[in-house]
Amino acid sequence: MPRKIAILATDKAIVGGIITLIETFDYCNMYWKTIKPESNELLFECSIVSPLGNPISNSAGVQLATKSLEQSNYLLDMDAVIVASTVISDQQSFNEYLLSFAPISQAIIEFKKLDRPISGYCSGVLVLAATGLLDHHKATCAWWLSSMFTQLYPQVHLSMDKIVIKDNGIFTAGAASANLSLALVLVRELANEKLASKISKLLLIDPNRSSQMPFIDRRLVPEHQDELIYKVQQWMQKDIQDNSSIEELSNRFAVSERTLIRRFKKATGETPAAYRQRLRVEEAKMLIESSNLSIEKISNSVGYEDISAFRKSFSRHTSLSPNAYRNRFKTEPLN
Template structure:
């Protein structure tokens, strides 16, 4: 049986704890009904003196201080609410423990923004990483040695796992159940808990709100112009002249400020507008294409799929109003 340690801290998102416990316990029940041994012993671990704010009546679960853990096969870091300043500092001792247990052979996994814990421990350096799409830019800035792939739902490298945002992170638990219990067990859990398997992208969940967290006033002015005129045929020479720069210098500064070229930024603004129009379902696709500044369906479909991971019709089936 695998010793799974789920780290509980004050700011933890409850669903990222209870969801994990439900799925792993469900996998144990499946294995036992199949005439096999349960796969997981679940340890809810905390810093010494901290209380666990959950009451599970479950024989699979044990409560323990992480300082007393002698052996961990898998450590899972749940999510916390974005904007909780000081979470990493308050859990510095636990991060050191995670790093030490990893050095002893424990595998480590993060759910959603729990990836900050693994990055702070240096366990994501040089690795592809995913997390909630809303923190992708922040993580890449704070930890330049990681390779952020925020479109992915799951990454798995050398016993280090990261997962996408919010409830999509439970797909990582399904993935781990399949890895340690087999495909049939994972399929059973998928059906019982109504969680789709095999999703590889979370790009269609992203909401593009513009990248304004910088101090370059000329670039902010250019961004505002693009956001207000995206439906028109905008040339980069036109926008660079508004920003009082040469085209070459404008592209360089725009990329440095927003992490996108001006052309990429324009496409993202247009596709975000198209997504909202598709969701409202008030207009047919040809009119949406025209309204968002595209001149042909083929180009629109290509850009839409590249940014969202879905075709326009797939997106409509998922998110359009009835």
């Protein structure tokens, strides 16, 4: 009997991510047929499930046929479920997606009682968190949604150091392309390690891509609405070599040290000192990716006098050494 996988989605889901999942499992079926030509059964059978079974479409109008919850026997005949993602720009857009998922949420909770794999990736993890199934368990999501996630679901132990996390039988994965890593993990879970290894080679999926940390760039995402802290951040970004103390910063922006630290941490989740270190690492990452400067020169240019301290800070923020980061992300021209 094939392993049945339901991909849960509604309108505005990222269609490309859904198709990628389906085709990854289809590749498993094709590979299985090449090594077991006598077999008449598929390994995996995927279906897209929506609340009413209506076709779903993305913002570009691309449509996918779906089955309704009733057609899928409220998921109870499935071997695994995956919550698809959507593009989320703010809490309102997430609330709209979550509302469209309301009819499915209870079905996910019921499915958990069967002790079968439940998974989500990118913004789909926030939908899972809304069911309460992730409470007091470890999970990950798209790194650029982490601030919203922790505000909405502080009871979930959110971690950004892994691309896929398994806890309590639930698999969570990072941003959109992490669904490939999630698919590999599910192939391993529902079939075996050998098949997952073969498929990773066929599809050029790096099975050792385990951390999101090298990809995180907080400058890409606005983090808060505190105008004072935004001005402080802008000041710090103008000169990352500046070593102004908390006292000097508070005097410059006419606020007490205690208030500055409190508001800064509330807005960004970190202290001004920690934020300065992260700014320097982000600048160093850009220089490592785009230039041939030595690591020592880059260290000096972003405000570090001690190369050892720079290497430690860089590794703490990216999980890679500066040289390893260069080997992985340095942009090379195509010949």
